[in-house]
Amino acid sequence: MSIVDTAPDVIGAQGPSYGRVAGHGVDTSHGAILYLEEITVMFDGFRALNKLSLDISVGELRCIIGPNGAGKTTMMDVITGKTRPTTGTAFFGQTMDLSRMAEHEIAHAGIGRKFQRPTVFEHHTVFENLELAMKADKRVRPTLFARLTSEQKGKIDEILHLIRLNGSETRLAGLLSHGQKQWLEIGMLLMQEPQLILLDEPVAGMSDAETARTAELLNELRGKHSIMVVEHDMGFVTEIARQGVVTVLHEGSVLAQGTMAQVQSDERVIEVYLGR
Template identity: 50%
Template sequence: MENVLEIQDLTVAFDGFKAVDNVNTSVEKGEIHFFIGPNGAGKTTLLDAICGRVKPKSGNILFAGGVDVTHYSENQIVNIGIGRKFQVPSVFTGLTVYDNMELAAVKDRSLSSSLFHNVTSEQEELIGHVLNTIGLYEKKDRDAGSLAHGEKQWLEIGMLMAQQPKLMLLDEPVAGMGRVETQKTGELLKTIAKNCTIIVVEHDMEFVRDYASKVTVLHEGMVLDEGSMSEVQHNQKVIEVYLGRGGEQDA
């Protein structure tokens, strides 16, 4: 299988403290690849390094067969096809669902130019398709602020989809969701994964079990284990540092 991302000898340090410590891993095209591990394991920092929010001390992050994104700015990384969703939804609550989608779909992302930019028929079609996929087509004229928590998360995922990335990074997408919403999110990720590889940081182990194609367990900035969920959950060290210590709960 083709790798969409290769992380090589990656170290990210804050004032000498290694939050990510010599990590090596790869992400295969079309996978839903989860990063799990206890609080402070370095999961979010790893996402931050992939999307250019922090610069590593050493190592490489090769995207789509060779581009080392550690030399790129955050904007350049978005433009080559890596989209990032943060833990807290950051939709524009004063705008309608449709306007949020329109802002995301228009490539020039400065607010004023996007708002006054007429979307092309192609973009309109894409927005309609994404709204259907995330289940919000019927609510397209509602203020995004009036949506339920789960719906806001789906809208934000939809806004990422509208940018048509090759790789999507999601930080705790089901935090605060009930079981039904969580399940719907999992099904949505499966649909998205047909065209776009997904990396997810998550503490909800039931969700990971149901939807992960591969899991990387991080601990103290290092890779502790890697494989399918059924493989890693039987690793004694993983049980000791995470799964057996309430890792099943949302942290």
């Protein structure tokens, strides 16, 4: 399913800048944009999440790592409303209870999610993909008769430069490399002005050069958006984590948390995930 189907028109700051971390209606006065508290998810007796608690600060880039089956995808499903927690609470800002909101309401509130496999409109140009993702009135009549304003064109140009696809505006998205498609989809997310971005293994299948460029891109977004990155590539995580917090999940709960150096030296993390 396309990104504009799953996350249309999020609430964000108005104006040409894509990078404002606190949108209208999102109360982040306490400094955190996401709270998960004692989240448990049961599937036919299997505990996919087990009293999971964590929070993400405004403008933070948080890396989530852990073995397969640790609960990383289920956690993102809870945040985006795809899965309801069996017990526990999930809040966006101080007041939005995600467990009581539908998926489209969560998208409108300002949470954007990118899945591992890129989903772009391959028969449309790069420019058209960004235009289709733009936060705007998606009803048929306004769309048919819409004309881009200079401000909207400026915003698309800004995103094109950010994702390094300026000069490729008229190229069909289907002709892009795998990494370029990933960047385009991140650009489509940014067009929707999300306050919190969830990225699921963004560098899977990328070349070394594309992986390095993606690290540069996320480091540029740091502080302008709150970002949660789920990834297995430890070299990439090291590059974007810097002195930020890395959370290690195991069996549905937080096993360890700290700087990359701290989690890499944690005997529990070494045993269940990193190895020696």
